[in-house]
Amino acid sequence: MTLTVNARRGRSMNDGRIAANGLVKEYGDVTAVDDLSFNVEPGRVTGFLGPNGAGKTTTLRMVLNLVTPTGGTATIGGRRYADLEEPTRVVGAVLEASAAHSGRTGRNHLRAVCIAAGFPQARADEVLELVGLTPAADRAFRGYSLGMRQRLGIATAMLGDPQVLILDEPANGLDPEGIHWMRELLQQLAAQGRTVLVSSHLLSEMQTLADDVVIVAAGRLLRQGPVEQVITDVSGQQRVEALSLEPDKLADVLRRDGAIVSSSGTNALLVTGASAAAVGDAALRAGIALHGLRTQQADLENVFLELTAGQAGIR
Amino acid sequence: MTRLVRAELFKLRTTNAWWLFALTTLLSTLVMLVVVAVSAHSLLQPFAQYLAVASHGHAANLPPEFLARLTDEWTLGHPAATQAVALYTAGQLPGVLLACLLGVVLITSEYYHQTATTTFLLTPHRTEVVLAKLVTAVLLAGLAWLASTVLSVVAGALFLHAEGYGSQLGHGDVLRALVLNLAAYLLWAVFGVGVGALVRNQLAATVGVTVLYLVGASAASTVFELLNTYVLQRDWVLTAQVIVPTVASAVMISPTKTFDQSPAPWVGAVVLLAYGLVLGGLGVAILRRRDIA
Numbered sequence: 001m002t003l004t005v006n007a008r009r010g011r012s013m014n015d016g017r018i019a020a021n022g023l024v025k026e027y028g029d030v031t032a033v034d035d036l037s038f039n040v041e042p043g044r045v046t047g048f049l050g051p052n053g054a055g056k057t058t059t060l061r062m063v064l065n066l067v068t069p070t071g072g073t074a075t076i077g078g079r080r081y082a083d084l085e086e087p088t089r090v091v092g093a094v095l096e097a098s099a100a101h102s103g104r105t106g107r108n109h110l111r112a113v114c115i116a117a118g119f120p121q122a123r124a125d126e127v128l129e130l131v132g133l134t135p136a137a138d139r140a141f142r143g144y145s146l147g148m149r150q151r152l153g154i155a156t157a158m159l160g161d162p163q164v165l166i167l168d169e170p171a172n173g174l175d176p177e178g179i180h181w182m183r184e185l186l187q188q189l190a191a192q193g194r195t196v197l198v199s200s201h202l203l204s205e206m207q208t209l210a211d212d213v214v215i216v217a218a219g220r221l222l223r224q225g226p227v228e229q230v231i232t233d234v235s236g237q238q239r240v241e242a243l244s245l246e247p248d249k250l251a252d253v254l255r256r257d258g259a260i261v262s263s264s265g266t267n268a269l270l271v272t273g274a275s276a277a278a279v280g281d282a283a284l285r286a287g288i289a290l291h292g293l294r295t296q297q298a299d300l301e302n303v304f305l306e307l308t309a310g311q312a313g314i315r
Numbered sequence: 316m317t318r319l320v321r322a323e324l325f326k327l328r329t330t331n332a333w334w335l336f337a338l339t340t341l342l343s344t345l346v347m348l349v350v351v352a353v354s355a356h357s358l359l360q361p362f363a364q365y366l367a368v369a370s371h372g373h374a375a376n377l378p379p380e381f382l383a384r385l386t387d388e389w390t391l392g393h394p395a396a397t398q399a400v401a402l403y404t405a406g407q408l409p410g411v412l413l414a415c416l417l418g419v420v421l422i423t424s425e426y427y428h429q430t431a432t433t434t435f436l437l438t439p440h441r442t443e444v445v446l447a448k449l450v451t452a453v454l455l456a457g458l459a460w461l462a463s464t465v466l467s468v469v470a471g472a473l474f475l476h477a478e479g480y481g482s483q484l485g486h487g488d489v490l491r492a493l494v495l496n497l498a499a500y501l502l503w504a505v506f507g508v509g510v511g512a513l514v515r516n517q518l519a520a521t522v523g524v525t526v527l528y529l530v531g532a533s534a535a536s537t538v539f540e541l542l543n544t545y546v547l548q549r550d551w552v553l554t555a556q557v558i559v560p561t562v563a564s565a566v567m568i569s570p571t572k573t574f575d576q577s578p579a580p581w582v583g584a585v586v587l588l589a590y591g592l593v594l595g596g597l598g599v600a601i602l603r604r605r606d607i608a
Contacts, residue, residue, distance in 0.1 A: 066607040082439040101428045108329035116322035
């Protein structure tokens with residue numbers, strides 16, 4: 001009972017926005033994170049992307065007070081993690097898959113957290129159900145597959161019904177069904193108004209999952225913003241591909257309207273500077289039959305590779 | 316804090332650690348009881364009988380120095396209270412080591428099983444985590460002392476009765492030994508938590524503590540004897556052996572002087588406690604700044 005009451009009270013006081021402000025982490029000569037600032041908004045899934053060694057994990061651990069920054073601050077709802085009175089009721093984090101004693105059962109792992117955090121024991125059974133782990137609840141952790149470990153991690157994070165979720169590579173080890181399940185869960189949690197920050201290098205997965213992205217490489221911020229906006233910003237204007245048996249005639253018509261047109265194989269044109277609708281209208285006016293018309297969407301992967309080109313991941 | 320201690324106890328209860336620790340404590344107490352009872356059985360005999368057994372029936376033609384040594388041993392060991400002390404604290408040698416190792420493992424297993432992340436996410440104030448583990452270790456060490464002592468006192472009193480003596484439980488020296496034994500369990504548990512906070516590698520910490528515990532005293536005595544002979548021929552050099560934890564423990568527990576220059580028992584207790592606190596304090600100071608990755 002107290003659980004729901006407290007969680008609601010916490011939510012109203014605290015908007016769950018994550019703010020990183022000039023975060024720096026130096027390990028000897030290596031600057032793993034270099035003056036990194038970004039914001040993560042509630043009610044959205046934010047993808048935290050970067051090549052291996054970009055400093056993603058270090059950054060997440062600084063947000064969670066596990067790693068001490070060399071400089072800068074990170075706050076959640078305006079407060080540092082260490083200053084949260086009941087951190088598990090505000091933030092749930094999934095950081096590494098193998099984070100339970102190998103001889104302890106999944107249910108007992110969750111119960112231990114419940115005792116330490118003052119949650120009712122029944123909460124353990126609820127989150128087991130939530131992540132679909134109930135059938136394996138009384139098996140020792142050492143027998144869990146990687147996917148089951150990820151699920152137990154998510155269950156642990158959800159114990160306090162937190163406003164903010166932070167996940168480091170949660171898709172690792174999940175099978176396609178597991179990935180689908182996680183995507184639905186995270187989107188559903190964001191739809192409830194929670195802040196969801198997910199690091200990953202699975203770009204196609206991120207494109208379907210995330211609303212916003214924060215892209216880093218070599219410890220520095222490259223881009224942040226809504227996925228579509230970042231893609232457009234980086235890849236420039238959309239291109240439209242048009243198929244017609246009269247490509248030259250169509251090209252003339254479109255050029256007259258001010259579009260830039262190039263040929264892309266027999267019967268195919270690539271059009272920049274006109275929307276698919278405008279191309280279709282122009283073809284109709286000129287009496288040219290169109291056999292195909294589609295907008296070429298640059299994807300997150302192209303954008304990511306373009307942005308991070310030359311920023312060697314391993315330093 | 317209560318919640319954290321309860322969680323620590325729960326964590327122990329839900330792994331093998333719990334019954335392994337309990338079983339080892341009781342079994343090792345039992346083995347030590349047998350060893351002590353065998354020696355007590357001969358020492359509690361009248362001198363003539365003791366001599367006959369110890370010399371394998373050749374008491375008449377013993378060399379005088381050997382006879383003198385046997386006489387000393389018998390004089391020292393014959394009082395029933397002395398044997399009661401030995402019996403009632405029989406499990407001390409392995410029991411105290413186990414309590415100390417439990418303190419070590421309470422902390423190092425967090426790294427060994429990579430649960431440190433979860434633990435410190437739950438409680439960002441790391442000092443609280445270490446304090447909870449300290450309280451847990453002390454509680455369990457007390458419990459181990461209780462289990463070992465109950466077993467020893469019941470078995471020991473029955474044995475003494477069979478030998479024709481009373482339980483000796485009214486004797487001041489016996490009660491004092493029981494209390495000091497408890498102090499040894501508790502202080503070594505604190506020491507263990509200190510070591511665990513400082514040395515996070517489970518294997519290094521447990522092996523290191525075990526070696527120190529088992530050979531620390533004899534190694535220290537050799538080193539300090541050499542120092543006294545070749546470097547500085549003062550009595551206080553030998554007294555200074557008490558700075559070695561194992562020697563401190565022996566000085567604290569022993570009803571008689573451990574060695575000729577040994578200081579008062581309370582010095583041993585202070586040294587042992589200081590080790591636990593300094594190591595623990597240092598460990599916490601480092602742990603607070605250490606990155607959990």
